[in-house]
Amino acid sequence: MSTLSATQLRELYRYLYLTRALEERFENLFKQGQIVGGLYRSLGQEATAVGSAYALGEEDWVAPSIRDLGAILVRGVEPRLMLRQYMARDNPMTGGRDNTTHFTVPELGILGPISPLGTQISVLNGVALAFRVRSEDRVCLAYQGDGASRTGAHHEGMNFAAVQDLPMVAVLEHNRWAFSTPSDAEAAVEDWTDVAAAYDVPVEQVDGNHVLEVYDATRRAVGRARDGGGMQLVVAETYRMLGHAQHDDQEYVPGEELEAWRERDPLDRYEAYLDETGVADGERRREIRDDVEAGLDEAVQEALDTPRPEPSDAGSRVWADEDGPRVPWTRRSPVGYDDAPADVPPAARETGGEET
Amino acid sequence: MTEGTGSGDGSSTEGEQVTYLEAIRQALWEEMKTDDRVFILGEDVGNYGGAFKITEGFLEEFGDDRIIDTPISESAIVGAAIGAAQMGLRPVAEMQFIDFIAPAFDMLVNFAAKVRYRTGEGAGLVVRGPCGAGARSGPFHSQNVESYFANVAGLKMVAPATVRDAKGLLRSAIRDPDPVLYFEHKHLYRRIKGELPTGEEVEVPLGEARTHREGSDLTVITYGSMVHKAAEAADRLAEEDGVELEVLDLRTLRPLDAGAMVESVKRTNRALVAHEAPGFGGFAGEITAQLNEEAFEWLDAPVRRVTAIDTPVPYSPPLEDYHLPQVEDLATAARWLLSY
Ligand SMILES: Cc1ncc(C[n+]2csc(CCOP(=O)(O)OP(=O)(O)O)c2C)c(N)n1
Ligand SMILES: [Mg+2]
Numbered sequence: 001m002s003t004l005s006a007t008q009l010r011e012l013y014r015y016l017y018l019t020r021a022l023e024e025r026f027e028n029l030f031k032q033g034q035i036v037g038g039l040y041r042s043l044g045q046e047a048t049a050v051g052s053a054y055a056l057g058e059e060d061w062v063a064p065s066i067r068d069l070g071a072i073l074v075r076g077v078e079p080r081l082m083l084r085q086y087m088a089r090d091n092p093m094t095g096g097r098d099n100t101t102h103f104t105v106p107e108l109g110i111l112g113p114i115s116p117l118g119t120q121i122s123v124l125n126g127v128a129l130a131f132r133v134r135s136e137d138r139v140c141l142a143y144q145g146d147g148a149s150r151t152g153a154h155h156e157g158m159n160f161a162a163v164q165d166l167p168m169v170a171v172l173e174h175n176r177w178a179f180s181t182p183s184d185a186e187a188a189v190e191d192w193t194d195v196a197a198a199y200d201v202p203v204e205q206v207d208g209n210h211v212l213e214v215y216d217a218t219r220r221a222v223g224r225a226r227d228g229g230g231m232q233l234v235v236a237e238t239y240r241m242l243g244h245a246q247h248d249d250q251e252y253v254p255g256e257e258l259e260a261w262r263e264r265d266p267l268d269r270y271e272a273y274l275d276e277t278g279v280a281d282g283e284r285r286r287e288i289r290d291d292v293e294a295g296l297d298e299a300v301q302e303a304l305d306t307p308r309p310e311p312s313d314a315g316s317r318v319w320a321d322e323d324g325p326r327v328p329w330t331r332r333s334p335v336g337y338d339d340a341p342a343d344v345p346p347a348a349r350e351t352g353g354e355e356t
Numbered sequence: 357m358t359e360g361t362g363s364g365d366g367s368s369t370e371g372e373q374v375t376y377l378e379a380i381r382q383a384l385w386e387e388m389k390t391d392d393r394v395f396i397l398g399e400d401v402g403n404y405g406g407a408f409k410i411t412e413g414f415l416e417e418f419g420d421d422r423i424i425d426t427p428i429s430e431s432a433i434v435g436a437a438i439g440a441a442q443m444g445l446r447p448v449a450e451m452q453f454i455d456f457i458a459p460a461f462d463m464l465v466n467f468a469a470k471v472r473y474r475t476g477e478g479a480g481l482v483v484r485g486p487c488g489a490g491a492r493s494g495p496f497h498s499q500n501v502e503s504y505f506a507n508v509a510g511l512k513m514v515a516p517a518t519v520r521d522a523k524g525l526l527r528s529a530i531r532d533p534d535p536v537l538y539f540e541h542k543h544l545y546r547r548i549k550g551e552l553p554t555g556e557e558v559e560v561p562l563g564e565a566r567t568h569r570e571g572s573d574l575t576v577i578t579y580g581s582m583v584h585k586a587a588e589a590a591d592r593l594a595e596e597d598g599v600e601l602e603v604l605d606l607r608t609l610r611p612l613d614a615g616a617m618v619e620s621v622k623r624t625n626r627a628l629v630a631h632e633a634p635g636f637g638g639f640a641g642e643i644t645a646q647l648n649e650e651a652f653e654w655l656d657a658p659v660r661r662v663t664a665i666d667t668p669v670p671y672s673p674p675l676e677d678y679h680l681p682q683v684e685d686l687a688t689a690a691r692w693l694l695s696y
């Protein structure tokens with residue numbers, strides 16, 4: 001079992017709880033129309049994201065997927081900033097240009113994903129190549145859903161990392177669903193660790209709802225990758241407890257299966273562990289939760305008080321050397337040709353004058 | 357070809373009021389009913405009935421040989437559609453969002469588009485999916501991809517704006533012997549309703565534009581959701597300025613109905629080209645060039661474009677609204693052109 005100190009064990013609890021509580025705030029804000037577009041939760045999968053990210057060093061990099069809020073929080077992004085990002089308010093990550101977990105923070109070793117699935121690992125391979133060329137002792141960790149792991153892009157990335165012996169840990173989130181498609185319709189393998197054979201990489205299967213097991217398995221994998229062992233695969237067995245997104249009532253999910261997995265809730269199980277070991281009794285845990293909630297109260301208020309971006313911000317930052325603003329010709333005053341003297345009306349120009 | 361004025365759908369036949377989404381569903385259902393070569397493949401299309409529920413109930417009716425739930429593998433989906441088409445089937449591949457056509461780019465551009473030219477054997481398949489912005493969905497669920505494919509000979513492309521065309525064009529696309537990309541605008545799915553004739557087929561051939569609104573002072577050439585914004589701008593200018601804009605809905609982008617554009621512009625002597633995608637390298641550039649080539653002497657003003665600004669589609673509502681061309685932009689542009 002892990003060699004984590006009592007303080008670290010309590011910190012893990014804090015991250016697990018924070019992830020869940022923050023997502024509950026998101027859900028309320030979504031219902032109030034404060035979060036627009038799509039909202040994807042990680043209920044039931046928090047231990048996979050938190051436990052694995054906790055196994056990394058400060059200098060390492062991760063590429064989260066949509067359900068890896070926990071990993072992002074462990075890397076150190078503050079909840080108030082996550083709220084501003086999800087709520088399309090002004091924020092230092094995207095300035096409202098993109099949503100959810102789609103942002104990069106180099107200082108925290110976070111490579112932001114894009115929606116098109118399976119694309120992260122190849123890009124993270126490039127981060128790993130940079131570590132190698134600079135002789136840096138750093139490791140990359142790529143998250144992907146079971147569904148995403150079936151894309152061509154993902155296969156290419158895995159194969160590339162394996163062939164290049166890159167210091168890469170791939171965490172495959174086997175949460176049984178890709179939107180409405182069950183994992184047996186996503187892949188022919190029954191045991192998802194079998195996919196490792198295709199790349200000839202070491203693999204560990206782990207109970208993804210057990211934060212300490214996730215932590216231990218990932219730590220071993222990260223250690224092997226850091227020691228020149230090349231790419232590692234960790235298959236986290238977990239379950240998506242809510243619909244794909246807020247609009248999906250997941251009618252297609254068998255009730256008994258949900259019930260069985262509810263029994264394996266990662267927070268409940270970790271609380272039981274904290275009780276048994278005496279690391280944090282009920283009172284201590286309540287203090288942690290109250291502290292998290294108080295922080296979130298403030299963070300939500302800050303986000304609500306943060307304005308949405310200025311409309312014209314949309315027109316800048318496309319290229320480094322050309323920073324806009326792009327103002328449509330129909331919104332300039334007075335309206336005219338982009339390069340024409342602004343005070344010459346079109347009718348006057350027609351009869352000659354400035355134009356050649 | 358001319359159907360009514362400014363009445364949204366423009367259909368005059370008695371029938372049922374249905375949504376744009378329902379029209380797409382009906383076309384798929386009826387084609388599957390009447391032709392057992394037609395089948396659907398895509399992500400979550402079977403059990404779930406599609407991300408937007410267009411194929412709800414299809415699995416029960418047609419079985420899992422004809423409604424195929426696939427892994428997340430757009431390249432394999434389109435590849436299989438090409439092969440099945442070459443065997444004489446009529447596949448309809450769904451992209452959950454049209455943005456995710458990107459992984460299938462190779463299959464479409466290098467395989468599907470070139471197969472007839474190279475070998476004489478065509479591939480009659482349809483790739484359809486929700487396009488377009490306005491849903492606060494950010495850069496990867498909002499794109500309009502027509503210009504990514506416009507430079508590829510061998511692909512056809514349609515972009516219906518009305519309920520009637522959503523149905524009729526899909527029917528024609530499925531029956532067409534060549535690959536057709538069918539762009540359905542997600543903003544229109546449940547927002548527009550129109551009448552569809554009951555017990556009668558809706559025929560809308562590929563390659564024919566439609567006059568959405570008649571006018572004599574300026575032609576707005578557009579397609580997809582912008583047809584509705586153009587009609588709104590036209591109504592506003594009729595009321596406020598007493599001028600009449602014609603709105604020409606291209607419906608099919610390839611093959612392009614250049615004849616209809618030129619005919620209209622020769623009457624109105626002014627052309628405004630509008631689309632929701634950014635302007636640079638966008639489809640409006642092609643239209644503008646063709647008008648210059650075919651109708652220059654009839655023009656009283658330069659052809660101008662109203663498009664999105666040249667950026668990705670941003671997430672935050674004020675940014676997305678700024679990015680997109682609005683009714684106000686169309687009105688301003690029309691007034692500018694009319695001042696000549
Ligand atoms: C290339 C591509 N195709 C389709 C989609 C639409 N889509 C978004 S999430 C999703 C399911 C993802 O399943 P999985 O990878 O298992 O992640 P999970 O949702 O279970 O966390 C799909 C099909 C997409 N984002 N990208
Ligand atoms: Mg999954």
